[in-house]
Amino acid sequence: xxIKSAPSGTCFLENIRDLxxxxxxxxxxxxxxxxxxxxxxxxxxPADGEILLSDLADIYRPYxxxxxxxxxxxxxxxxxxxxxxETDEVTQSDKKTVNLRVLYATVDIPDIDCQEFxxxxxxxxxxxxxxxxxxxxxxxxxxxxxxxxxxxxxTDGTKQxxxxxxxxxxxxxxxxxxxxxxxxxxxxxxxxxxxxxGERLQTFIIDQEQPDCAPILLFSNxxxxxxxxxxxxxxxVAPEYTRDSAVISGKNINYRITEKRIFKADxxxxxxxMANWADDLFRSDEVYIVNIYGxxxxxxxxxxxxxxxxxxxxxxxxxxxxxxxxxxxxRQHNVLDMHRAGRIFDNTFDNTFN
Numbered sequence: 001x002x003i004k005s006a007p008s009g010t011c012f013l014e015n016i017r018d019l020x021x022x023x024x025x026x027x028x029x030x031x032x033x034x035x036x037x038x039x040x041x042x043x044x045x046p047a048d049g050e051i052l053l054s055d056l057a058d059i060y061r062p063y064x065x066x067x068x069x070x071x072x073x074x075x076x077x078x079x080x081x082x083x084x085x086e087t088d089e090v091t092q093s094d095k096k097t098v099n100l101r102v103l104y105a106t107v108d109i110p111d112i113d114c115q116e117f118x119x120x121x122x123x124x125x126x127x128x129x130x131x132x133x134x135x136x137x138x139x140x141x142x143x144x145x146x147x148x149x150x151x152x153x154x155t156d157g158t159k160q161x162x163x164x165x166x167x168x169x170x171x172x173x174x175x176x177x178x179x180x181x182x183x184x185x186x187x188x189x190x191x192x193x194x195x196x197x198g199e200r201l202q203t204f205i206i207d208q209e210q211p212d213c214a215p216i217l218l219f220s221n222x223x224x225x226x227x228x229x230x231x232x233x234x235x236x237v238a239p240e241y242t243r244d245s246a247v248i249s250g251k252n253i254n255y256r257i258t259e260k261r262i263f264k265a266d267x268x269x270x271x272x273x274m275a276n277w278a279d280d281l282f283r284s285d286e287v288y289i290v291n292i293y294g295x296x297x298x299x300x301x302x303x304x305x306x307x308x309x310x311x312x313x314x315x316x317x318x319x320x321x322x323x324x325x326x327x328x329x330x331r332q333h334n335v336l337d338m339h340r341a342g343r344i345f346d347n348t349f350d351n352t353f354n
Contacts (some may be wrong), residue, residue: 233266
């Protein structure tokens with residue numbers, strides 16, 4: 001048995017290589033185990049002495065999406081089947097195993113291998129500084145358990161070192177809380193801060209104007225991690241009603257009224273790097289509203305983005321800003337928010353963070 005190609009090492013979900021086997025025997029048993037669970041166990045029969053098992057990402061996808069990263073063992077057993085008097089006789093000829101670690105990702109990153117990327121990057125598409133402000137929540141995710149440090153820089157030219165708080169993860173990945181308020185110092189104005197974990201670096205620049213944010217959305221990014229986006233542009237609600245009517249007992253009655261509550265949002269001005277990152281919101285299949293009640297964040301209703309416009313160009317005077325529409329994912333759109341009596345919006349227009 002000859003293995004022409006096989007997945008191995010650490011790779012992104014969409015970049016798993018095909019399993020290509022050359023054999024002169026009757027069949028090959030291929031078994032894939034993820035952890036303690038066997039997720040694939042099939043006899044494969046050669047055509048002209050070759051077996052090709054492709055699209056392995058479809059096998060790994062549900063497990064990688066749930067666990068972020070999975071370790072697996074692929075066992076390849078070559079067998080010869082000989083016809084017997086009562087039952088066929090099966091003899092094992094050769095056996096090989098392949099160890100594979102798969103990282104969930106729905107993005108193609110052609111210029112760097114998976115291991116190098118995860119060693120030098122956080123699990124986000126943001127490849128430059130992120131603009132934020134005091135009062136906002138910010139989180140970063142990365143593979144491994146490296147201790148993350150934060151260097152905060154202040155407008156008076158001084159700096160101070162902090163240790164980032166770990167708020168999630170396991171032996172394979174880590175989630176840290178890098179909210180700007182954790183690095184503010186009394187009588188000093190925070191200008192920006194750098195987050196380092198191993199060779200990874202992410203810079204956050206503080207917007208001193210602290211603009212109002214509506215909506216605040218929590219979405220699953222291309223690596224299956226949740227990120228927050230704060231929209232600073234115009235936010236409006238545009239409900240639509242569909243009325244089915246008929247003449248009943250001599251009266252024209254609306255016997256069914258269906259409401260679709262559509263919200264229209266604007267990201268506000270973005271840097272080029274943040275514009276490329278914001279596109280990940282429109283790719284996400286899992287988006288939630290985040291509300292701020294008394295200074296505490298609460299994850300609210302799941303929403304579905306129905307329309308988006310994220311045009312961008314290379315003109316120097318162009319400042320990217322995206323607009324999009326979203327609605328509740330649930331059927332019932334008549335939602336009463338008891339925390340915001342008298343308001344028509346789920347996300348406030350007031351200065352939430354001031």
